[in-house]
Amino acid sequence: xNLLEEKIRKANAAGRPALIPFLTAGFPDxxxxxxxxxxxxxxxxxxIEIGVPFSDPVADGPVVEDASRRALSDGVNxxxxxxxLIQRKGLIQSGVVLMGYLNPFLQYGYxxxxxxxxxxxxxxFIVPDLPYEEAEPLRSALKKEGIALIPLVGxxxxxxxxxxxxxxxxxxVYVVSVMxxxxxxxxxxxxxxxxxxRARSVFKLPLALGFxxxxxxxxxxxPADARPDAVVFGSALLKHLxxxxxxxxxxxxxx
Numbered sequence: 201x202n203l204l205e206e207k208i209r210k211a212n213a214a215g216r217p218a219l220i221p222f223l224t225a226g227f228p229d230x231x232x233x234x235x236x237x238x239x240x241x242x243x244x245x246x247x248i249e250i251g252v253p254f255s256d257p258v259a260d261g262p263v264v265e266d267a268s269r270r271a272l273s274d275g276v277n278x279x280x281x282x283x284x285l286i287q288r289k290g291l292i293q294s295g296v297v298l299m300g301y302l303n304p305f306l307q308y309g310y311x312x313x314x315x316x317x318x319x320x321x322x323x324x325f326i327v328p329d330l331p332y333e334e335a336e337p338l339r340s341a342l343k344k345e346g347i348a349l350i351p352l353v354g355x356x357x358x359x360x361x362x363x364x365x366x367x368x369x370x371x372x373v374y375v376v377s378v379m380x381x382x383x384x385x386x387x388x389x390x391x392x393x394x395x396x397x398r399a400r401s402v403f404k405l406p407l408a409l410g411f412x413x414x415x416x417x418x419x420x421x422x423p424a425d426a427r428p429d430a431v432v433f434g435s436a437l438l439k440h441l442x443x444x445x446x447x448x449x450x451x452x453x454x455x
Contacts, residue, residue, distance in 0.1 A: 202348045203323050204295045204371035207246040208406040208430045219244055219454050220408055222434030224251035224267035226276030228442050239447035244455055245294045252278055252300025263435040278304045285320030299326040310341035318345035324371045326350045332364050350374055355395045362402040373403050377411045393426035408432050415453055
């Protein structure tokens with residue numbers, strides 16, 4: 201069992217969903233990024249998704265897009281992220297996932313990417329713009345290093361297509377709550393329950409729900425059989441940090 205799956209199963213055994221904060225690398229700035237990440241790690245994060253800044257983040261809403269733009273302006277790049285992780289390996293207790301678009305990973309080189317990620321204690325990758333049909337070269341390189349390529353599915357993903365991902369996926373499944381971009385939303389969309397049930401019928405892996413989550417009350421609208429095993433929150437956390445609040449304060453609302 202991949203460590204990411206272990207983290208989620210352990211949280212579920214304790215009677216709660218696993219907590220997966222998303223934080224863009226180098227945000228709010230390079231000085232405060234690592235302290236914020238470590239604060240997340242120390243205050244209940246089971247897995248931390250580190251966003252790799254990219255100039256054309258097509259799936260991201262204005263908050264994550266702005267964070268990515270600011271990080272790039274400050275000189276944050278994939279190599280620097282990996283080197284920083286290598287220096288800090290063993291200090292982060294949470295599972296670590298890199299989430300980013302294909303181009304930087306492709307430019308880095310899949311074999312070198314996988315090797316450096318393993319040295320840095322990375323347990324998984326999420327690549328929103330990498331379709332199943334083109335994923336094998338990256339999946340194979342990551343698998344050699346024991347790193348998961350995490351499936352990403354949404355309301356428009358059929359059960360048949362989910363089955364393709366299920367045959368290869370590891371770690372957990374990232375379930376996108378809505379069609380569209382990332383960002384806070386007031387309520388969980390009505391179709392989420394249907395998407396969750398469809399995914400549950402296909403995957404044996406735990407399901408993590410993302411896009412738009414900001415507080416636990418949003419999950420209460422979901423029927424018990426459609427609630428996720430883990431929750432991902434990004435935009436709400438980034439806004440919270442950018443306003444000068446602490447990661448500890450944000451995590452407290454989920455405990």
